[in-house]
Amino acid sequence: MTYRRLPSLSALRCFEAAARHGSLSRAAAELHVTPGAVSRRYGRWRRSCAWRCSCAAPAA
Secondary structure (H helix, E strand, O other), rough: OOOOOOOOOHHHHHHHHHHHHHOOOOOOHHHHHHHHHHHHHHHHHHHHOOOOOOOOOOOO
């Protein structure tokens, strides 16, 4: 049997806060971390999921 690692809880919290606020900066302020830290954790959570996040803005 193969087990997949679950995403970290901190990455999930960052994703949830960013989705709720619609902004990494506001999520960072709520979580008392830098926007860069939220961005890294958000990216780590997205990479750990098998599906693509539909809430990410397309590249311009």
